[in-house]
Amino acid sequence: MPIWTDIRSEIDQERQRDNRNAQDIVRRRKLAELERATSRPLIVYATDFTNAQKVRDSGNEITISPYDKDG
Numbered sequence: 001m002p003i004w005t006d007i008r009s010e011i012d013q014e015r016q017r018d019n020r021n022a023q024d025i026v027r028r029r030k031l032a033e034l035e036r037a038t039s040r041p042l043i044v045y046a047t048d049f050t051n052a053q054k055v056r057d058s059g060n061e062i063t064i065s066p067y068d069k070d071g
């Protein structure tokens with residue numbers, strides 16, 4: 001399993017290739033590797049729960065819970 005510095009290095013290598021989508025390319029590559037390793041499709045669930053303004057605007061309805069996996 002790679003550590004953050006390894007992933008950061010991959011992103012930097014993509015940027016050196018003058019690739020403006022370096023983070024997205026590496027992200028997609030890692031997600032594909034995970035799908036291959038598990039032999040299962042991957043669903044990514046994300047929320048911007050660290051953005052205080054968005055949390056306030058949502059009425060504090062932006063959360064991640066262990067129960068979300070059952071949705």
